[in-house]
Amino acid sequence: MKKIHSILLAFITIILLAPHASAQTAFTAEAEAARVDDIKFFVENFYYGDIPENLHAMTTIDEIMGALDEYSRYMSADEYMDYVAAVGADDVALHNLTEPAVTSAMLYGDIGYIKINTFSNNMDKAVTKHYSNLKKQGADKLIIDLRYNGGGYVESAEELLGHFEGVKTAYEMKTREGTTTVKPVQSKIKFPKQTYVLVNRYSASASEIVAASLQDQNAGIIVGERTKGKGTIQSFFEFEDGSALKLTIGEFTGPKKSKIHKKGIAPTIDCEHDQELSIIHARLLKDSLAQKKYKQVDDLQGVAADKTFHIHFTQKMNLNEANTSNKVELIKVGGVAVPISLKPNGTDMLDIKPLKQMQKGGSYFLVIHPGFANDTGRTTKHGIFTPITVK
Structure with missing residues (x-):
């Protein structure tokens, strides 16, 4: 029974004590007592936390579980099999089994965007593929989205950190046996030095490993809300009937020992909930336009979704289609230019009119590029832009 075989899952290690059974069998009183004894053994030898003073007097599984932390629990064979199937799947997210683990898009301004929904088994291969495709499309900046990402394989977090310049340590892991320094899995494919990582209150576990590591080593810019604060490590101890004990066996911190558990990671750039992508994209757009010496004109708040915009020139202009078609863009913040x-x-x-109604509550940039010609052939030399918020 004491033979241990380990399988690393997300923030988890699975420890197998016996082969899988097809289904959980009903407990006899004797079997129940034996299971309680096994659980007591694992709590005494592996649990990272305060061991209940009256542990030896406890007689039921529920009684023991009620005395441990919120992340420790006993799972039936069916519950455990469903859990392993979900966490172990390569292309599913824990919170939505129909959603791919990794997706990507090109945002306006040569900005690559990669959304990681869960740290799945082959996540790094998917991230590398998506990033390579983005670079082929011209991406020279990168946003990685870890919002709503509750964790996954810890090895995948170590692999993701290997794409960041300056990451020498992935995290510190503390167990009852001491502290271990874990290194990232270094990759030849590196992200841009100023890569932005989005997090929110639901980013947990492996997501927090990444956020803490980048922040401690100044290797990435964390944007969003304070993360969940789930900084403990759980192991699964599997029994002969296929059921399992999920038990907290350690805690991880950032490379500089920044505490995560029950505290979370505070972002470098604070944002309102669900505004993280819009805020950082708008900031990058403004920086890019400022470098090109474009000037901001006005800041339109609460415009109608079907608004027609009017550009007024101070002199007579040659406004035929050939001279105007590529000199005006309406950009959806967090997305691309929209048809107008x-x-x-x-x-x-x-007159400038979106061909489809703008998104209610959405943010846009109206960009007027230089090169408009007047009726004598002289052209405008500088571009302008106007931020827009739709009511």
């Missing part, structure tokens, strides 16, 4: 129609309104005004 351009229509001259006299010789000194241009």
